[in-house]
Amino acid sequence: MFFKSSNITARIFDRQICTPAPGTSVHYARKFYENLVPSYTVYEVECPDHSFRKFTDDGQYLISFSRNQQELIVYRPRWLSFSCKDEDCDNHDLPLKAKRFESFFTQLYCVPLASCNELICKDFFLYMESNKFGLFATSTAQVHDAPAVGGAVQGVPSIEKITFHLLRLEDGFVLDEKVFCNDYVNLAHNLGVFLYDDLLTIVSLRYQIIHILQIRDSGNLVHVRAIGEFCREDDELFLNSNAQGMALSDKNKQQQLLGNHIYNNIHQAQPNPGNSFLSGIKQRLLSFMFRGLWNEETDDTLVGFLKLNFGLLFLLPPCILLHFSFACVSDFQALHYLKIT
Known part of the structure; x- marks a missing residue:
């Protein structure tokens, strides 16, 4: 908060000769609290x-x-606790209760948040701008040598x-x-x-998926x-249709080469878009970085060098790529390009 003068005498004189706007006299008087600042430090509390x-x-x-990372404890400051009216306040000792928290x-x-086998992540805490809701996280222990099943990335814990x-900070009630x-x-x-406004994004490194949730005013996580293997709603339909078309084309070519001999291969008949396409999020992030570098570079020689060497990024493991991409571009620029906001 800014004020015209830090001289308390000048501010008192200004209050005497100036008339505040109707209904603002209380706020005008409270401005004098700006001159009350802490002047003493209490140690060994x-x-x-x-x-x-x-x-x-x-x-x-x-x-x-x-300390056992099982409970959440929230405090509210009591603000001004002790004051001194004498001139030599530095020589006065504070009462004993001043050294109590x-x-x-x-x-x-x-509020107990974690179960018996879970722990609160003490380095994680997000809250909305209105300070109405707070988001906390609990988790079990990590397994570093977990097998990669169900589309998980190898090597990720x-x-x-x-x-x-999701808690209501006013009373600690768990909403969702x-x-x-x-x-x-x-x-x-x-x-x-x-967390941006009421949109919450959670990045799954193990499955290379960005989960987008909305925090409603009622306190629900919707x-x-x-966004992961598929970015848009019709991506899965398009990729499956394309895979079936490619499988049919390969089958026709084999029939022509074998003299219309039916070559029954189950693996070729099944659509497998993973062999022909990168995951949707990997394509979006790579193209976002490439187009950003392309627009910034004006030298044609360097542009050609960029085209030849940028393909090496396609060989990166997905987990490294996702880390690298979010480190190179701002989070909300990437989300805007993915057309999710």
């Missing part, structure tokens, strides 16, 4: 044995977790259960939950989860769509 995460932007909530913060609630909890099983999401420092 008796704090509870918790893991403190952060304040919300408005300073209304202090987020912390229990409870003198500065009030506990609002304590697996977590048996990841749960996202979203569970991912046998998946891997990078929860450290919110790297794998992004699944909007998933």
Whole structure:
């Protein structure tokens, strides 16, 4: 907050000669709190044995977790606790209760989030701009040598259960939950989860899928769509139709070469779009990076070199590509190009 003068005498004189607008006298008087600043530091305060995460932007909530990472504890600051009216305040000792944590913060609630085999991810916390809802995460232990089944990427760890909890920060009531099983999401420092307005995106590194959810005003997590192997609604239909057409074309060529001899091959008759096409999200990210570099470069020689060497990115493993892509382009530029916002 900015004001005209930091001189308290000048501000009092200005209050005497100026008349505030109707209905704003209370707010005008409160501006004098700008001249009340902390001037003393209290050391060795008796704090509870918790893991403190952060304040919300408005300073209304202090987020912390229990040491066993099972419970969420939220505090609210009590603001000004002690003051001194004497001139030599530095020589006065504060009362004993000034060295207690409870003198500065009030506990609002304590909510158990994790089950017996789960732990709260203490490095993960997101909240909406209105500070109405907060998002927390719990997960089981990682399995580093998990087999790649069901379309999973080889070499990516697996977590048996990841749960996202949507809470109302005012009273700690759990409004909704979203569970991912046998998946891997990078929860450290919110790297794998992004929140923009009421849209929540969760990046699954194990299955190379971006899950998009919407946080409704009622406190519900609504699944909007998933972008991974298919980006648009008709991608699966198009790829399957193309695979069937290619299989039919190959079969006709074999019949011509063998003198109309029927060559029964089950593997060729089944559509397999994975052999002919990259996944939808990989195509989008590669083309996004290529077009960005293409538009920035003006030298024709370098453009030709770029065309020859950019194909090496198609050989990258999907997990490395997804990490690399989100590091090279801003998150919402990539999401805008994917046409999901």
